Amino acid sequence: MTPYIAEAADRLAGTATAFQESWDRQQEAFLPDREERLAAMLDAVDAVTDGHAPRLLDLAGGTGTISLRALARFPRAEVTLVDLDPALLALAGASLRDRARVLVADLSRPDWPARLPHRDFDAVLTATALHWLPADRLTDLYGEIRDLLRPGGLFVNADRMPDDALPGLTDRLTARARERRAARYAAGAALSWPDWWQRAGADPVLGPLVARRREIYPTGHSPEWNPPVSWHLDTLTAAGFAEVGTLWRGGADAAVAAVR
Template sequence: MGPYITDARAWQESWDRQQEAYLPDREHRLAAMLDAVEAATGTAAPRILDLAGGTGTITLRALDRFPAADVTVLDLDPVLLAIAEASLHARARIVTADLRRPDWQESLPGGFDAVLTATALHWLPAERLSGLYREIHAVLRDGGIFVNADHMPDDTLPELTARLTARADRQRDARYAAGAVLSWRNWWDHVDADPALAPLVTRRRDLYPDGHTAEWLPPVSWHLEALRGAGFGEVGTIWRGGADAAVAAVR
């Protein structure tokens, strides 16, 4: 049981706004992910794994779409999981596990209808991400779907992608300068100042003593090839916005 957080809704809103500074079309990609789950599973009560789920962003939207869904949120970050737990009010299972280790799935039952993740796996290096894709394949049932939405540039449009990225950076910097949203660093400063969450920040620093590893952002073609190599059947892109994409793979 995490700390008692009285303002979980406010922290969720704050997280959403901070993330939307990076991802203006964030809700579009999340809706596309859930559309794919609905189409692939054909059930009103899918078993969903929200992988590297953080504050439970995907889970909250999944439960709005599928009120009878059985959802598990898995992450390592104690701050984000505390916000998720306080927001979800026992409507989802919370699991702490480290995706950098291949044993992360040992506490899970397997047989998921869908595994979903967004803007999270770019902290893993290539070899580990390839292994993770194989492990995700193993926890899905036959016919189950995996969707990963992240920064995945189209390698056939390098110049246009660079210009789209520069445009997005300018727009985000303008919003920061105007005080419209918090930056990543400023959001964590607010967390550190919160009496309930501050002790978890200390624990988080112990888990990430050097911070996250450097971002690794391969093109979408790398992900599709890695998913095929992990044993998935149908593999492709279900959504794209600028330099970001959502890839789907069906077991």
């Protein structure tokens, strides 16, 4: 972490747990089966490491959602988290402390792996994050990820990935999920994405980092580019992975897995 993010992480020690909880509730309102997909990812990690302590890269790891669950499942895991968002990195640093490396890295740049401590990960995991990269950059990133894995290592990306063969049903499932989410927001059961960021921006420690975040993403964080699962499978295959397939699916979301 850069010094100003590390300092913020230290100052967040008393409130990080509460912000992590509100982040989880906000995310679960948008992704009701969030824990199911994360569990499927960690099951796959367990399979490729035969239960041994894995060396993991949490890609665009945000507040540390995957890292925290990975360490709960594999207490001796060696975890590295990378992200660019200063507010989320501060929360990750405050929550993970000395149990993981928390690093600043810009995945839109091909030199981002230079920030990493090594290049022989057992698994690279990411969830609901890479959709903000354009097609050509994500294509290159998949190749870069392959090069970071040991032979037999695993990559899993969980995100909005519609099933090509079910366009009509996918649209109906998405509409129903949107209705349920709106009802939860209206009842106050969870914060929406804008509401969560508004509260983070009002926090005396996170507020300056949220302002820096706006400088990094002046037009917003995501172009909402969500290609079908076939695009990911074809692109991963072209990147040179030995095995590629769908690990998990829920409605319009999926987790694709690739083994080097």
